[in-house]
Amino acid sequence: MNLPAVAGVGLLAVVLSYVSARYLSTKFVKMGITGNDIHKPGKPVTAEMGGLSVLFAFLTCSVVIMLATGSPISPLVAGVATIAGAGVVGMADDFTNMRQRYKPFLIGAAAIPLIAVLWGPSSIEMPLIGALPVGYVFPLAVVPLAVAISANFTNMLAGFNGLEAGSAVIALAALTLLAALRSSYPATIIGVILVCGYLGFLVLNWYPAKIFPGDTGTLMAGAGIATIAVLAGLEFAAIVVSIPAAIDFTLKMVAKRPFGGRRVFGDTTVGEDGHLSAPAYPALVHAFMRVGPLTERGLVLSVLGMQAFYSALAVTITLFLR
Amino acid sequence: MKQAYVVLASLVTFVIPNAVALGVWFLAGDLDPIIRSLGSILVWVVAFGLSTQLFWRLVRGLFRRDTQ
Numbered sequence: 001m002n003l004p005a006v007a008g009v010g011l012l013a014v015v016l017s018y019v020s021a022r023y024l025s026t027k028f029v030k031m032g033i034t035g036n037d038i039h040k041p042g043k044p045v046t047a048e049m050g051g052l053s054v055l056f057a058f059l060t061c062s063v064v065i066m067l068a069t070g071s072p073i074s075p076l077v078a079g080v081a082t083i084a085g086a087g088v089v090g091m092a093d094d095f096t097n098m099r100q101r102y103k104p105f106l107i108g109a110a111a112i113p114l115i116a117v118l119w120g121p122s123s124i125e126m127p128l129i130g131a132l133p134v135g136y137v138f139p140l141a142v143v144p145l146a147v148a149i150s151a152n153f154t155n156m157l158a159g160f161n162g163l164e165a166g167s168a169v170i171a172l173a174a175l176t177l178l179a180a181l182r183s184s185y186p187a188t189i190i191g192v193i194l195v196c197g198y199l200g201f202l203v204l205n206w207y208p209a210k211i212f213p214g215d216t217g218t219l220m221a222g223a224g225i226a227t228i229a230v231l232a233g234l235e236f237a238a239i240v241v242s243i244p245a246a247i248d249f250t251l252k253m254v255a256k257r258p259f260g261g262r263r264v265f266g267d268t269t270v271g272e273d274g275h276l277s278a279p280a281y282p283a284l285v286h287a288f289m290r291v292g293p294l295t296e297r298g299l300v301l302s303v304l305g306m307q308a309f310y311s312a313l314a315v316t317i318t319l320f321l322r
Numbered sequence: 323m324k325q326a327y328v329v330l331a332s333l334v335t336f337v338i339p340n341a342v343a344l345g346v347w348f349l350a351g352d353l354d355p356i357i358r359s360l361g362s363i364l365v366w367v368v369a370f371g372l373s374t375q376l377f378w379r380l381v382r383g384l385f386r387r388d389t390q
Contacts, residue, residue: 124359129347132359243336250374287331287381292324302325309329310336 005068006189009061010196016057017200021050025204025211033094035212039160039270039296046209049094050201051217055087057197058220065189076186078113079227083190085110086151086223090216107151107219108144114230115139124235127321143230150229150238151222153245156252157284157303158218159268160296161207166304168198168221171241174311175228178318184232194224207297240314244306248284255282270296328381335377339369 028034028047036043062080089106092098098106122138123131134142158164176191198221204210213221222245229238239246257264265279268289275293278286288294288302343366350358 128344132362133355134359135356137356137360240336243332246370247332247335247374247377250371251378254371254375282378284328287328287378288325290381291327291384294325302323302328305325306329306332 002069005065006192009065009068009189010192012064013057013061013193013196014200016060017053017197018203019200020053020056021201021204021211024050024053028211035214037161037209037212038267039276040208041270041272041274047211049091049214049216050205050211051087051090051213051215051220053211054194054197054201054213054217055084055091055220057200058087058193059084061193061197062190065193075117075231076189078117079186079190079231081113082111082147082227083194083220083223085113086147087216087220090214090219093215093219103155103219104148104152107223108148110223111144111147111226114147114227115143118143118230125233126236127317142235143226146226146230146235146238147223149222150226150242151219153242153249154222154225155215155218157245157248158213160285160300160303161209162202162205163300163303164213164218164221165198165202165205166300167244167307168217168224169195169202170304170307170311171225172198172221172228174241174315175225175232175234175237178234178237178315179228179232181319182232182234187228187232187234190224190231191228194221207300234318237314237318240317241307241311243310244284244303251282251284257281327384331377331380334380335370335373338373338376339366342366342369 025047028049029045033048034045035048037046059080062076066076086107089103089110093103119139121135123133124138124142126132154164154168157167172191172195176188176195179187179191201213201217205213225238225242229235252258265281268279268285269277271277274295276289276296276299278289285299285303288299294302343362346365347358347362350361353361
């Protein structure tokens with residue numbers, strides 16, 4: 001692997017996503033592509049759909065690395081196409097407020113390039129067990145389900161300044177490290193570009209946010225996690241880094257009104273002292289709010305701490321529990 | 323930091339389905355490898371759903387704060 005090229009393309013991703021997020025944070029406000037920052041007093045208006053800056057940096061840097069390395073490498077192209085496809089579904093969702101039930105199918109369809117490149121009987125590597133043979137179930141079901149489920153996970157655990165981009169940086173960095181150690185070039189380069197892209201975006205998305213990622217940013221992060229996992233054979237590590245989002249998703253799904261808690265009980269409210277108060281339906285962020293008073297910044301740092309714990313656990317299990 | 327208890331409770335949530343699925347994997351040694359694999363994955367998913375309920379009960383039981 002050409003380390004200076006990887007470092008160079010990573011740096012380019014940071015700069016491109018930061019510069020474009022800065023531009024979009026004012027441009028989108030003028031265009032009316034905005035949302036209210038509901039966890040702040042006065043609920044200020046903030047630019048939405050900032051994930052477009054990460055998509056822009058991701059596509060530009062992917063083309064640069066493909067041109068720089070000569071001929072395009074098919075797993076890399078398939079991975080880029082899948083993640084960009086998830087980003088486009090997110091953009092459509094940001095514009096049209098798509099129904100929740102359509103999103104998994106559309107994102108699953110975005111995984112078709114990955115299915116094509118990974119076609120054939122395969123197995124999933126598990127710690128203590130070894131290879132779990134799953135045959136053609138791997139390209140036919142595991143790959144599209146992994147992309148669709150992971151993208152929906154990251155889409156659900158969201159709504160606080162810096163949470164989505166911060167979680168994406170930590171989870172993707174752990175998987176990228178493991179992909180690099182396994183010498184999986186396509187997975188590593190996709191990971192480096194995504195981590196750097198989300199880092200540049202995070203500068204403007206951190207509390208108090210000037211721009212939100214929107215579904216464009218959240219769906220791409222999840223699709224990125226799944227893509228790196230299936231390209232580098234890191235499916236179990238991807239499950240471990242996704243545990244915080246998986247717990248949040250499952251809590252909302254097995255509730256009395258699946259995914260309807262917010263509609264029934266309303267949003268988290270913020271007191272005059274800046275402390276958050278959780279509505280009475282199960283969610284991971286509400287669990288954190290229950291155990292002690294938290295500001296928005298404190299809550300995000302707590303969830304990112306949990307994300308860092310599971311990312312470290314994924315690295316440890318993959319490296320030492322074979 | 324009281325928030326560390328949430329992470330600890332989530333770790334229990336994560337360990338239970340892995341232990342159950344591992345048990346099923348070793349008990350189902352005579353089955354066809356693909357059925358054995360898919361069965362273990364299915365058991366993991368169901369056990370994860372149930373242990374997530376346990377997670378919420380733990381957090382709700384240990385920390386009774388007023389919500390809206």
